[in-house]
Amino acid sequence: INDNGDLLAEVLGRLDGRSLAAAGCVCRVWAAVSRRESVWEAVCGRHVEGGAAAGAGARPVVAALGGYRRLYRLCLGPAADRLGAAARLSLSLSLSLFSIDCYERRLGRERGHPRPASLLFLDHNNPVDVS
Numbered sequence: 185i186n187d188n189g190d191l192l193a194e195v196l197g198r199l200d201g202r203s204l205a206a207a208g209c210v211c212r213v214w215a216a217v218s219r220r221e222s223v224w225e226a227v228c229g230r231h232v233e234g235g236a237a238a239g240a241g242a243r244p245v246v247a248a249l250g251g252y253r254r255l256y257r258l259c260l261g262p263a264a265d266r267l268g269a270a271a272r273l274s275l276s277l278s279l280s281l282f283s284i285d286c287y288e289r290r291l292g293r294e295r296g297h298p299r300p301a302s303l304l305f306l307d308h309n310n311p312v313d314v315s
Contacts, residue, residue: 192217197226201261224252231260232278242279249279249286258285 186192196207196218204227208218217223225243246255259278 186211186213189213189217193220193223197223199227201227201256201264219253221247221252224256228252228256228260231256231264245279245283249282255279255282258282 192214196204196214199207204218204223208215225246228246246252249255255278259282263278
C-alpha cells in the first residue's frame with residue numbers, strides 16, 4: 185500500500201479525523217499522504233450535509249482560509265465531538281465560523297488581543313451552554 189500514494193490517500197480519507205492524525209505518525213510516507221488536502225477534504229465532506237458535492241463550491245474559500253485540515257481542526261472536529269457522530273453539520277455554518285475565527289485571529293494579532301471568541305463554544309475544557 186505504501187507504493188501507491190493515491191491508494192493510500194483513498195484509504196486514509198475514509199478515516200475519522202483522530203485516526204487520520206494518528207495514521208500520520210506511522211511513517212514518512214503516511215505522514216505526507218495524511219497532510220494532503222484531498223484527504224482532509226474527504227474527511228470534512230463526510231461531516232457536512234450533502235457531502236463532498238456540497239463542498240465543491242467551497243473549495244476556494246476553504247483554501248484561502250487555511251485548508252480543509254485547519255477547517256476540521258478548528259470547526260468540524262470539535263463540533264462533531266460535541267454533537268455526536270450522527271450529527272450532520274451545515275457547511276455554510278461551518279465556513280462562516282471558520283472565516284470569522286480566521287479574521288478574529290488576524291485582527292487580534294494586529295491589535296494584541298488574546299484568543300478569538302467565535303469558537304469558544306466548541307472548547308471541551310470550557311463548555312458553554314448554547315441551548
